[in-house]
Amino acid sequence: MLFKLAVDCIILAYDPGDNQLKVLLVQRENEPAKGQWALPGGFVDEPEDFVVTAARKLRQETGVAVGYLEQVHAYALTDPTRDQRLASVAYYALLDLAHYAPAADRTHLAQWFSLTQLPGLPFDHGPKVQDAWQRLQEAARSRPVPFYLLPQKFPLNQLQRFYEALYQVPLDNRNFRKWVKGLPYVEASAEMETNVSRRPSKLYRFSAAAYEAFAKATQLTPY
Amino acid sequence: MLFKLAVDCIILAYDPGDNQLKVLLVQRENEPAKGQWALPGGFVDEPEDFVVTAARKLRQETGVAVGYLEQVHAYALTDPTRDQRLASVAYYALLDLAHYAPAADRTHLAQWFSLTQLPGLPFDHGPKVQDAWQRLQEAARSRPVPFYLLPQKFPLNQLQRFYEALYQVPLDNRNFRKWVKGLPYVEASAEMETNVSRRPSKLYRFSAAAYEAFAKATQLTPY
DNA sequence: GCAAAAGTGTTCGCAATACACCCATGC
DNA sequence: GCATGGGTGTATTGCGAACACTTTTGC
Numbered sequence: 355m356l357f358k359l360a361v362d363c364i365i366l367a368y369d370p371g372d373n374q375l376k377v378l379l380v381q382r383e384n385e386p387a388k389g390q391w392a393l394p395g396g397f398v399d400e401p402e403d404f405v406v407t408a409a410r411k412l413r414q415e416t417g418v419a420v421g422y423l424e425q426v427h428a429y430a431l432t433d434p435t436r437d438q439r440l441a442s443v444a445y446y447a448l449l450d451l452a453h454y455a456p457a458a459d460r461t462h463l464a465q466w467f468s469l470t471q472l473p474g475l476p477f478d479h480g481p482k483v484q485d486a487w488q489r490l491q492e493a494a495r496s497r498p499v500p501f502y503l504l505p506q507k508f509p510l511n512q513l514q515r516f517y518e519a520l521y522q523v524p525l526d527n528r529n530f531r532k533w534v535k536g537l538p539y540v541e542a543s544a545e546m547e548t549n550v551s552r553r554p555s556k557l558y559r560f561s562a563a564a565y566e567a568f569a570k571a572t573q574l575t576p577y
Numbered sequence: 578m579l580f581k582l583a584v585d586c587i588i589l590a591y592d593p594g595d596n597q598l599k600v601l602l603v604q605r606e607n608e609p610a611k612g613q614w615a616l617p618g619g620f621v622d623e624p625e626d627f628v629v630t631a632a633r634k635l636r637q638e639t640g641v642a643v644g645y646l647e648q649v650h651a652y653a654l655t656d657p658t659r660d661q662r663l664a665s666v667a668y669y670a671l672l673d674l675a676h677y678a679p680a681a682d683r684t685h686l687a688q689w690f691s692l693t694q695l696p697g698l699p700f701d702h703g704p705k706v707q708d709a710w711q712r713l714q715e716a717a718r719s720r721p722v723p724f725y726l727l728p729q730k731f732p733l734n735q736l737q738r739f740y741e742a743l744y745q746v747p748l749d750n751r752n753f754r755k756w757v758k759g760l761p762y763v764e765a766s767a768e769m770e771t772n773v774s775r776r777p778s779k780l781y782r783f784s785a786a787a788y789e790a791f792a793k794a795t796q797l798t799p800y
Numbered sequence: 801g802c803a804a805a806a807g808t809g810t811t812c813g814c815a816a817t818a819c820a821c822c823c824a825t826g827c
Numbered sequence: 828g829c830a831t832g833g834g835t836g837t838a839t840t841g842c843g844a845a846c847a848c849t850t851t852t853g854c
Contacts, residue, residue: 355581355582355620355621355622355623355624356579356580356581357579357580357581357582357621357664358578358579358580359578359580359582359664397578398578398580398653399578400578401578401662402653403653404651404653404664425650425651427648427651428627428648428650428651428666430621430625430626430627439624441580441582441627441664443651492715509833510833510834511832511833511834526817526818526819527833527834527835528818528819528820528834528835528836529816529817529818531834531835532815532816532836533815533816536815547833549826550825550826550831550832551825551826551827551830551831551832552824552825552826552830552831552832552833553823553824553825553831553832553833553834554824554825554833555832555833555834556833556834732806733806733807734805734806734807749844749845749846750806750807750808751807751808751809751845751846751847752843752844752845754807754808755808755809755842755843756842756843759842770806772853773804773805773852773853774803774804774805774852774853774854775803775804775805775806775851775852775853776804776805776806776807776850776851776852777806777851777852778805778806778807779806779807
């Protein structure tokens with residue numbers, strides 16, 4: 355039994371405008387479900403690893419070399435209206451929204467949607483987005499994922515709002531800042547915000563080198 | 578481009594004899610790599626979800642209805658000696674070793690190997706086993722996986738030795754017991770070990786109902 | 801009585817939680 | 828001067844970590 359293999363991309367970004375996690379959806383240009391909002395992706399048509407296929411699809415949709423790409427799950431598509439055996443492998447990608455630069459001729463076909471207010475999605479794209487979100491939540495407990503979704507320099511409160519959006523819980527500002535200041539890999543920069551009509555915030559940055567050292571030193575606790 | 582799709586099963590069990598995690602390998606009956614120890618599995622040849630295929634392969638190899646089956650990863654097989662496009666989806670399965678009952682005509686073809694002393698495996702089966710082990714370690718932090726690998730009634734010290742094998746670290750007996758006794762879903766039974774030439778241990782059991790209640794009540798901590 | 805593993809308590813330090821007010825800027 | 832979000836400290840509590848000896852059984 356032979357399968358056509360598709361790759362679905364769950365492209366995630368954090369929108370500082372409304373403090374929400376967003377997913378990029380495209381309007382399908384072909385049947386089935388033509389015209390509906392759905393996950394970008396396509397068939398694997400090169401003899402290459404799926405992650406390479408996903409990275410290419412992604413570059414086409416976003417115009418950006420992706421920083422973080424991770425497999426979520428492989429799905430057998432059991433939709434009986436499809437006449438072929440299909441399987442799909444889902445990847446989620448993390449993006450700094452500010453770097454999003456779609457090909458100009460595709461702009462009208464792609465749009466960001468809040469994870470909390472998704473439209474109805476065709477096929478099993480809805481559950482796939484949820485699966486990706488959950489994987490991202492788990493990944494963030496052991497890897498520095500927030501920094502792929504934020505600008506290089508960011509205020510601490512933006513980082514807090516990101517965590518609040520990721521886990522959908524409110525966090526205490528003082529405790530959060532105390533926690534972050536204990537992380538050796540989040541460094542204060544000399545820069546401040548400018549042109550804001552309030553007290554300007556200090557900008558912080560992620561240090562990959564410090565993170566590597568920290569990760570190496572940190573032992574797994576068994577339970 | 579069309580693919581043949583295979584399912585690989587990483588069948589894991591805990592051996593109380595030597596306190597080691599074991600994986601079930603089979604001797605390949607066909608080329609390529611005929612005669613070598615490798616992961617059981619096979620091609621997806623029914624229009625069904627992969628997990629169903631995996632469960633069937635598993636039942637054929639172990640004679641047991643599996644308690645726990647989880648997808649690890651989907652792999653594109655890039656081995657150039659293979660003449661077809663192949664992809665495989667790996668699942669790990671958890672088994673109580675005492676229930677392992679292979680079909681009699683297959684016994685000589687299957688054997689348990691310690692995760693820490695694996696033979697050289699063909700294709701990418703070595704990395705797949707490692708990936709599965711790591712996924713199991715992660716799953717055990719948020720789900721009650723140990724109880725799929727232990728007998729229904731077990732002494733606490735066996736549970737401790739399981740954790741030591743899973744994470745490859747020694748644990749302090751008093752702290753471990755204190756921790757377990759704080760878990761509402763591990764209950765003491767009235768039974769004791771018998772016929773052991775030492776102080777008999779009390780047997781404990783896992784309560785799925787208590788676990789559900791506990792899991793519902795436990796909030797996620799965000800970071 | 802000896803071998804072998806089961807079982808038991810206390811202290812310490814750190815990290816998570818709860819909680820409310822002052823500060824710097826643009827307009 | 829006021830609106831807006833940035834920034835700060837302390838007390839409490841619970842949990843993980845370190846650490847050594849007694850108990851029960853079969854032989």
